[in-house]
Amino acid sequence: MVTPIDPTGLGFLLAENRAMPMHVGGLQLFRKPEGAGRGYGRELYEHMSGTERIAPLFLKHPHRSLRTAGHLVWEQDEQFDIEHHVRHSALPKPGRVRELLDLCGLLHSSRLAWERPLWEAHVIEGLRDGRVAMYTKVHHSLVDGVAAIRLMASVLSPDPATRGMPPPWGYREEPAAEAADVADIPGQALRTALGITAEAAGMPAALIKTLTKSVRNEASAVSLYAPRTMLNQQVTGSRRFAAQDWPIERIRGVGKVTGTTINDVVIAMCSGALRSYLLDFDALPEQSLVAMVPVGLNAKQSHIASTEGGNALGSIMVRMGTELTDPGARLRSVHASMKDGKEALSSMTPVQILAMSALGQAPAILTPLLRMQGIVRPPYNVIISNVPGPRTTQYFNGARLVGTYPLSIPIHGMALNITCTSYAGLMCFGLTGCRRTVPHLQRLLGYLDHELGALERAAGVS
CATH class of the missing domain: 3.30.559.10 (Chloramphenicol acetyltransferase-like domain)
Structure with missing residues (x-):
């Protein structure tokens, strides 16, 4: 058939x-x-x-x-x-x-x-x-x-x-x-893609506002460029994988004290870890790294774009604050950028969000297809996604599932992908990188752990 x-x-x-x-x-x-x-x-x-x-x-x-x-x-x-x-x-x-x-x-x-x-x-x-x-x-x-x-x-x-x-x-x-x-x-x-044309006509005001922020290099729903890093170059087919989990309660504890979300804290952990990793190679840019963070469209029903549920069809471009030395300041930078991106998407319908996200993805897709790596700046530096999983302990024919870790897709110009999934009180990180472009990938696990501790200390969490 x-x-x-x-x-x-x-x-x-x-x-x-x-x-x-x-x-x-x-x-x-x-x-x-x-x-x-x-x-x-x-x-x-x-x-x-x-x-x-x-x-x-x-x-x-x-x-x-x-x-x-x-x-x-x-x-x-x-x-x-x-x-x-x-x-x-x-x-x-x-x-x-x-x-x-x-x-x-x-x-x-x-x-x-x-x-x-x-x-x-x-x-x-x-x-x-x-x-x-x-x-x-x-x-x-x-x-x-x-x-x-x-x-x-x-x-x-x-x-x-x-x-x-x-x-x-x-x-x-x-x-x-x-x-x-x-x-x-x-x-x-x-079917969703076929419906874009009908609703996109209502986008101009939101589009102009969002693109204005992008031209000013204020990451929002769209990012036109990000600083070039060692992560943003050609990849090989060889992969390296690193994985570890942390209790969600620790992450939530930082969020409660600082007035931020679980996803804000996850991105801040990645920010601090990438800052330390790039410093190891004397490769930290002066400007903030930009992360592409997928969002769930089903949360649009409550008028708030969410990064913690639903099919990831939209995206927000987040300034990670990697140029800042203080972990608390990095978290505030991430929170402000996430809030700005959510507000931009909250004024759009789900189909408009999909169209906007397609616009944001265009530079990342066209650059490798046109073989322009190294000529134009990348629209973002890393992908960080958070996929919800089962909240309670699960079994397969009596065997207890004790950990679940996602592996994703590095592409030319985007050599590192960080995907998290929640499971039974744990936030499980899966880091997939090009083996040559992202050497010593496992170091990032230690830096993630260190950064969570640093965020707890900055927030005064005992």
């Missing part, structure tokens, strides 16, 4: 090359169920690979031929091989988290083959503390990061006694609402 590819998905497929694999990923860590033996990793793999019926989303791959007039379309894989997509791996000794992250970086570096459905899952054992990990990756033409997290959550249960849960790619006669939404996301994105 052949089906068309929506414009957004087609864009991700055409933009892909060896240096820029266009898939999102996730690392989940599970604690074995009560009574599970040493062979649990093998049992989990056999369950994951033993699925007889596969959901349609996971059976299609891109195809073009004379029959399709040279156009890319989705075609169902008639020779689907589950053993190609679900694999079993083991870590080398000593089986630390470091070895696990190294393996995830390696797996995230390779492109998904177009002649097969665009996804993989790896059950990984060998951690010395007995936990079992699963790394998954799915092409961005099929789902985005939000959809991927929802897809994983759809097969989890808050009850450790629940059994019989299928893997995310398993076919379900009556799929959960979340899983159904995931399958329909490409169509929703297409």
